[in-house]
Amino acid sequence: MEKSRLDEFHEVYRDLHRHPELSFQEHRTAGIVADRLTALGYTVTTGVGQTGVVGVLDRGAGATVMLRADMDALPVLEATGLPYASTVTATNANGLEVPVMHACGHDVHTTALLGAAEELAGDPSWVGKLILVFQPSEEIGKGAIAMIEDGLISRFGTPDVVLGQHVAPLPAGVIGLREGAAFAASDGLRITLHGRGGHGSRPETTVDTVVLAASVVMRLQTIVSREVAGTETAVVTVGMLRAGDAANIIPDSAVLELSIRTFDPDVRTRVLDAVTRIVNGEAETAGAPRKPEIEFIHSFPSVVNDAPAGDRVSAEFARVLPQVRVVDPGVVTGSEDVGMLAEAAGAPCVYWLLGGADPAKFAQAKTIDDLTKVVASLPSNHSPKFAPVIEPTLEIGINALATAARTWLAPAAH
Template identity: 60%
Template sequence: MTAASVAPLLHGLPDRLPGLCAVYEDLHAHPELSFQEFRTAGVVADRLREQGWEVTEGVGGTGVVGVLSNGAGPVVLLRADMDGLPVKEATGLPYASHETAVDDEGNEVPVMHACGHDMHVTCLLGATAQLAAAGAKWRGTVVAVFQPAEEIGGAPAMIEDGFLERFPRADVCLGQHVSPAPVGFVGTRPGPVMAASDSLRVRLFGRGGHGSTPETAVDPVVMAAAVVMRLQTVVSREVGASQTAVVTVGSIHAGTKENIIPDTADLRINIRSTTPAVRKRVLAAVERIVRAEAAASGAPKDPEITGINSFPVTVNDDRATSAVLTAIAEVLGGERVFTLPQTLTGSEDFGVFGTALAVPSVFWHFGGADPALFQHINPATLLTDGLPGTIPANHSPYFAPVPEPTIRTGVTTLLAAAAHWLCPEDGHTVDRRET
């Protein structure tokens, strides 16, 4: 595929951008928690219908699926996720979120699009609009998936809701994620591209008492502190230097008052790994440490360890990834497209679609940060040196992609990747054997 192949799909995009920016700002100002994306789903469904797509709502809870058939040809799945996070926004933007919601434990929490899913929705809506307007320039079927609850595993919910039987079977699955890299740059890699993720809920049991007489109690706060500190040794002492894993205690709650020793302490732990062997080793180490620290503290009851969610490693098909990188480079320029040197420690459930369908999938990252933040940084060094701590990353209360030209880039990359299958230059149909 050359840039000329995708050009007809991009025709008129500049005129569409002001409206897409308005959509983005609206979605950013009104984020919703996982499986609560009712307003967002309504916006998506209305716009897809206006564009002429066949629309199904309520897939996997709050998911929306649009189907546009345009003659014989490959079936291409394009996916965006819709949910926000329980984060209080601190960007100061005029369209910043002031929303709150009730989480799955009954707590009122602030809500923010701190991971860029509003950008993903906007870019896919831009791509669907372009495809609908350029029907004479491509052949095949596009399945546009607006997925709920990526943060807690919404893709399996859509599969369990009959996705495979209800919609055209894709020949390839394509998805993307905005990142804190300079806007206009794109990166991915063949093979494992994002880590597996396992989240655990741990409850430690003590024996409550008065803060003045700790000898009469078993303090779960001290127990929890010991667990947290000991868990820091898992990666540093049980995972090889050439291997990759991350263990994070993202939440710890105990007690109600400074002079009362509580009965319990609750922790939430997240584990990232890139191979099955490392995953097994780290999970076993975490459980061993939790139980050992409880025993060492004289806990009156064994701790409770329960899984919250689990995502597999996201794996890109080699040949399909090569095709996507080439297609995007033809449009953006080869100097803006990079092959990532290693698997990212972030996680995704996007790969569930390709695995369930038994077809190739490709997932890439596109920059959304103001280039001015990188004036003294070589973008290529980000691949090896990582992100400077001064630049807000995903899940930060300060994370805020620059609307333009991030939206333009995100729409362009989706269309360029899809065009490899939908707009073959020699006019023959591309099937899954050719990916």
């Protein structure tokens, strides 16, 4: 891509970063995407899965390739100090005004796919069909299923492969691609504990849900340490606990939200069963007047990269992008709902990590262990200080998507 065009996409990225939008609120972003795709000659459909955008470029007989990027941001107060930092606030699903930031890099994903859309539209050398999916609401795990239920496959076509990428604090210039189970399955749970409220001076007349919630939180931490084998992988995180409004009032309810990550279905079942057992057991021990309510916020499977398709993409990266180093990053305990798109289509999935950290920070790293230590020291996805470097991240991200797509799209006859 010419420097003038790259510079334009830098501005697109900065604009998206300044104007993040929460899940299912991506109206401005979707409008930018739709306008750009339309100008490039794609057939564009908006409002797919509420706020998703699909662009189709059909050049006749050949493979059908789906490229996917997510668009939503997180309720995080940005602390990067960047001149294009977000100052946006929005109303969340609970009616609360919260700061919003692209703390997971979906602004990179959207910009890179727009760049790849331009590259591929301007390339007459291929035939086949491109389906570009700009997905909402990945952060709460509801966007992929919303688009599927809105007829993504039946309306736009069944892809032969689903491709995508996720920016990460690997050095820019490195792509992390793992075959097999690559990203963890994710289950989000909301637990409502019921007690008996009362005056803070008379706790003996109450069933204190603050104490009960604290007991539940501590006991949940024993699932991974005491019920999951050292050879297995699981993560149980309590990311939200809400109880009470005043120091002298014991509340009669408390709400916790959990994030659970697993790779093996048997481990997932055992972890979820343990959560239910512990929550109910702690409530009974506390003398709660009602059983807790345990509900799923979301649930989606691990991302499994197809081995032959992954080999095919890796080989093409090595051939076309010699400045890029492809590594196996190991399993990623973060989660992604992109696998649901491939599962719905019955198609192979290839999903890779795109390095977005300043390469200069890795200048002294000589081994994989050295690189891993530097990565661990950097702000990670979801951090208020997460800030991918614009270059070479965007150029590589654009080229990686376009290269992967061309791997399936057939050469045009001359």
